[in-house]
Amino acid sequence: MLEIGIIGGAGYTAGELIRLLLQHPKANINFIYSTSNAGNKIFKVHQDLIGSSDLSFTNEINTEVDVLFLCLGHGNSTAFLEKNIFSETTKIIDLSNDFRLLADKNFEGKDFVYGLPELNKEAIKKAKYIANPGCFATAIQLALLPLAKAEVLQNDVHVNAVTGATGAGTSLSATTHFTWRDNNFSHYKAFTHQHLSEINQSVKLLQNSFSAEINFMPNRGDFSRGIFATLYTKFEGSLEDAKILYTAFYKDAAFTVVSEDEIHLKQVVNTNKCILHLHKHENKLLVTSVIDNLLKGASGQAIQNMNLMYGFGETEGLQLKATYF
Numbered sequence: 001m002l003e004i005g006i007i008g009g010a011g012y013t014a015g016e017l018i019r020l021l022l023q024h025p026k027a028n029i030n031f032i033y034s035t036s037n038a039g040n041k042i043f044k045v046h047q048d049l050i051g052s053s054d055l056s057f058t059n060e061i062n063t064e065v066d067v068l069f070l071c072l073g074h075g076n077s078t079a080f081l082e083k084n085i086f087s088e089t090t091k092i093i094d095l096s097n098d099f100r101l102l103a104d105k106n107f108e109g110k111d112f113v114y115g116l117p118e119l120n121k122e123a124i125k126k127a128k129y130i131a132n133p134g135c136f137a138t139a140i141q142l143a144l145l146p147l148a149k150a151e152v153l154q155n156d157v158h159v160n161a162v163t164g165a166t167g168a169g170t171s172l173s174a175t176t177h178f179t180w181r182d183n184n185f186s187h188y189k190a191f192t193h194q195h196l197s198e199i200n201q202s203v204k205l206l207q208n209s210f211s212a213e214i215n216f217m218p219n220r221g222d223f224s225r226g227i228f229a230t231l232y233t234k235f236e237g238s239l240e241d242a243k244i245l246y247t248a249f250y251k252d253a254a255f256t257v258v259s260e261d262e263i264h265l266k267q268v269v270n271t272n273k274c275i276l277h278l279h280k281h282e283n284k285l286l287v288t289s290v291i292d293n294l295l296k297g298a299s300g301q302a303i304q305n306m307n308l309m310y311g312f313g314e315t316e317g318l319q320l321k322a323t324y325f
Helices: 012-023 076-083 117-126 135-149 195-206 239-249 299-309
Strands: 002-007 027-033 067-070 091-094 110-114 129-131 157-163 214-220 227-234 256-259 274-281 284-291
Touching (some): 002 012, 012 027, 067 076, 067 299, 091 299, 110 195, 117 135, 117 195, 135 157, 135 239, 135 284, 239 256
Parallel strands (some): 002 027, 002 067, 067 091, 091 129, 110 129, 157 214
Antiparallel strands (some): 227 284, 274 284
């Protein structure tokens, strides 16, 4: 049984981790660290867990745990690891963006592996430290990587993606209040979203010659969770050619599937799946990608990585069903 520590236990991604780990047959939550909630029962914050667990938040850290999940804001994981030294046997999975880029992945001797299983499964199996991908980055990379692998990305890629309100985290801002978000729609960080760096990094890992632009328009949607992404680029092959590329690339993927039918968010919300759909229009290939931003885009993928690191079944503790109605 793995002993698990969670740092930053009050946020959305930590809440999802707790729910998953409570049901994982090979994991035990050793501590949940939150200075602002120390002493409080976890169900006081993650209210659906009432009756499921009697655990409390703590401001004390066990440095001997088997696995440490960092659910901190971007930039805070680095500061936390500078101040806290863990056992040589402790494996770390970071859900922030601190170690996703090659320039940042080696931190004080800790060599972080980029934790996208569909791209780096063998490296993840051997890794001690994992940089969990971003939510938009996961959805967009899974839509692009088969084309990069075939080295057929020769033109600009145009991406339009919508995320739910949980993508902004628990801290309130002008654009997360119900009165602003309800019956509303907007874009933000047009062409400059921080996930573009890791997307480009992975694409160039498979197709080093890629030099075109990935034009990304992130949007805020009027719903709680999920990402619906559409992207298109020029593609000289037929629709059948594209389907062959995608089905071959994902033939061994535990959670990523290619659908013959058009797709929608309810198929993936509350699951660790990514579902893709392909459509050809004249000389353009349209790829639609849907994920749950808190699961495949964060905590579910983190558990998937843990399973790979310890040689468990990849789907262990992740047999989740979509909330369809």
